[in-house]
Amino acid sequence: MKPRDWVAVILAIAICTALNLVTAAVLIDAIVSAGPGLSDNATQVITGGLSGIVGLLGGYLGYRAGLAAGNGRNGGDGGGSGEAE
Numbered sequence: 214m215k216p217r218d219w220v221a222v223i224l225a226i227a228i229c230t231a232l233n234l235v236t237a238a239v240l241i242d243a244i245v246s247a248g249p250g251l252s253d254n255a256t257q258v259i260t261g262g263l264s265g266i267v268g269l270l271g272g273y274l275g276y277r278a279g280l281a282a283g284n285g286r287n288g289g290d291g292g293g294s295g296e297a298e
Contacts, residue, residue, distance in 0.1 A: 221273050228269070232262040 236259055243251040 225266070225269060225273070228266060232259075232266065235259070235262065 239251065239255045239259065243255070
């Protein structure tokens with residue numbers, strides 16, 4: 214794995230951990246509070262965070278699939294001239 218792959222993995226783990234902590238805090242607050250439970254704003258924050266993680270994961274997997282297919286022949290920078298070799 215290249216260093217940029219490690220950075221992507223570390224950032225993905227950090228984002229997932231942060232979202233899990235926020236989700237746990239919101240759910241504990243909804244259970245403990247005497248209010249109506251999970252608010253609309255909390256639901257939107259959790260949904261937005263999860264969709265962001267899925268988007269990042271999809272982008273990374275798409276990038277890796279492109280490299281594996283041979284689209285990154287010039288060192289993986291994507292800076293090819295677009296001409297046939």
